Amino acid sequence: MNMPETLKRFEEALEHRPGELVEARQNGKKVVGVFCCYTPLEIIHSLGLIPLKLGWGGDDELAEQGIEYITNIQCPYVRQTIGVFKEGKNPYAVNTDVITISAVCLQEYRMVEVLRYYFGKETLTLSVPKNYYLPEGKEFFEKEVEGFTAELEKIAGRKLDPDLLRASVDLYADIRNNTAEIYDYLALDYSPITWKQVITVIHAGFYLSPEKHLSLLKELNSELKTIQMSEKVRPINSVRLMISGSIIAPGNTKIIDVLEELGVTVVADDICSGQRTFAGFTVKEPTLAGLAEAYLDRIPCAAQLYPDQKTDKRLENIFRQIKDHRADGVLYHTLRFCDPYTFRVQENKELLDAKDIPFLQLHTDYGANDIGQLHTRIQAQMEIIKRRKKEVHHARSQKAV
Numbered sequence: 001m002n003m004p005e006t007l008k009r010f011e012e013a014l015e016h017r018p019g020e021l022v023e024a025r026q027n028g029k030k031v032v033g034v035f036c037c038y039t040p041l042e043i044i045h046s047l048g049l050i051p052l053k054l055g056w057g058g059d060d061e062l063a064e065q066g067i068e069y070i071t072n073i074q075c076p077y078v079r080q081t082i083g084v085f086k087e088g089k090n091p092y093a094v095n096t097d098v099i100t101i102s103a104v105c106l107q108e109y110r111m112v113e114v115l116r117y118y119f120g121k122e123t124l125t126l127s128v129p130k131n132y133y134l135p136e137g138k139e140f141f142e143k144e145v146e147g148f149t150a151e152l153e154k155i156a157g158r159k160l161d162p163d164l165l166r167a168s169v170d171l172y173a174d175i176r177n178n179t180a181e182i183y184d185y186l187a188l189d190y191s192p193i194t195w196k197q198v199i200t201v202i203h204a205g206f207y208l209s210p211e212k213h214l215s216l217l218k219e220l221n222s223e224l225k226t227i228q229m230s231e232k233v234r235p236i237n238s239v240r241l242m243i244s245g246s247i248i249a250p251g252n253t254k255i256i257d258v259l260e261e262l263g264v265t266v267v268a269d270d271i272c273s274g275q276r277t278f279a280g281f282t283v284k285e286p287t288l289a290g291l292a293e294a295y296l297d298r299i300p301c302a303a304q305l306y307p308d309q310k311t312d313k314r315l316e317n318i319f320r321q322i323k324d325h326r327a328d329g330v331l332y333h334t335l336r337f338c339d340p341y342t343f344r345v346q347e348n349k350e351l352l353d354a355k356d357i358p359f360l361q362l363h364t365d366y367g368a369n370d371i372g373q374l375h376t377r378i379q380a381q382m383e384i385i386k387r388r389k390k391e392v393h394h395a396r397s398q399k400a401v
C-alpha cells in the first residue's frame with residue numbers, strides 16, 4: 001500500500017519544528033514539557049505557552065545512559081528519557097523551559113526529580129489522586145488544577161482568559177475528533193492507513209503546534225476519504241491484533257517492526273501514547289473545573305486503582321475495541337520493570353481467556369537480543385489464531401449446509 005501523501009507533510013512540519021521552537025523562545029515564549037496524560041494541555045496553550053509532550057523509547061544506548069542517575073531496574077522508558085536529557089541533543093528536550101508531571105506511576109515522578117536535581121530543569125507537579133472515583137478525589141484534583149494554573153500564570157506572566165481557554169478547549173476537542181476519525185479506519189476490512197502510520201500521526205502532535213497538527217489531521221482525513229472511495233486498499237486477510245500494555249513511546253518501533261515482518265495487521269491499541277491520547281474524553285464545560293473533571297475521568301492508566309473490575313474503564317475499552325475493530329487476539333506488551341502493566345497481566349489474560357480471545361504477553365525492553373525470540377513467539381501465536389479462524393469458518397460453513 002502506498003503511503004498517504006499527507007504523511008510527508010507531517011514529516012516536513014516536524015523537520016521545521018525545532019527551528020520554530022528556537023525562534024519562539026528567542027521571542028520570549030516559554031516551552032512547557034509535559035509528562036503523562038493528566039495535564040490539561042488546553043490551559044498551557046491558552047496562556048500562550050507552548051506545550052510539548054515528552055518521553056522517548058526504543059534506544060538501548062540512551063536507556064543505558066539513564067542508569068547513571070537511577071538504577072538498571074527502572075523501566076527502560078524512564079531510563080531512556082533521562083538518557084535523552086543527559087545526552088543533550090534532542091531538540092525537544094533541549095528547548096523545554098519547564099517540565100510538568102501529572103503521572104500516576106512513581107517511576108515517572110522519580111524521573112522528573114532526576115531532571116530537576118541533576119539537570120536543573122524547573123518542574124511543576126500536578127498530583128493525581130488515587131481515589132479519583134470519589135467526590136473527595138474529584139474535589140482534590142479540581143484544586144490541584146487551580147493551583148497548577150496559578151503557577152503556569154506566573155510562568156506565562158499573564159492571567160488565564162476564559163475566552164482563550166474556551167478556544168483552546170475547542171481546538172483540542174477538534175484534534176481528538178479528527179484523530180479518532182483517522183483511527184477508525186483501522187476497524188475496516190480495507191484500511192487506507194496502517195496502525196504504525198496512525199501512531200506516527202499521533203506522535204507528531206506531541207511536538208507540533210496544535211493548530212498545525214489540526215490542519216494536517218484534517219488534510220489527512222480528507223485524503224483518506226478520497227483513497228477509501230477510489231480503491232480498495234490493504235485487504236486484511238491476515239491476523240488482526242490489538243496491542244495493549246506499557247507505553248510504546250516515540251522512537252520505539254521494535255515490536256511493530258517484527259509484526260510487520262510477519263504480516264500481522266494491528267487494528268487497535270489501548271496504549272497511553274496511542275488510542276488513549278484521544279479516547280473516552282469529553283470536556284463538558286470549558287472551565288478549569290470542566291477540564292479537571294474530563295482529565296480525571298479519562299480511561300485510566302494501569303497504575304491507577306480500579307475499585308470495581310466490572311466498571312473498570314481500561315478493561316471496558318479493551319473489550320470494546322476488540323469488538324469494534326474485530327481483533328483476533330491481544331498482544332500484551334510489557335516493558336521490563338514496568339510494574340503497573342506487568343501486575344495486570346494475569347487479570348487481563350484470565351478475562352480474555354474467559355471470552356476465548358487469544359492473549360500473548362511479550363515482556364521486553366529496547367535491546368535487540370530478544371528479537372528472534374519475539375519473532376518465534378508471535379509467529380506461533382499467529383498459527384494458533386489462523387487455525388482457530390479456519391475452524392470457525394469451517395464450522396460456520398457446515399452449519400450453513
Ligand code: SF4
Nearest residue numbers: 075077105107338339
Ligand atoms: S507506567 Fe510503566 S512504562 Fe510508564 S513510567 Fe511507569 S513503569 Fe515506566
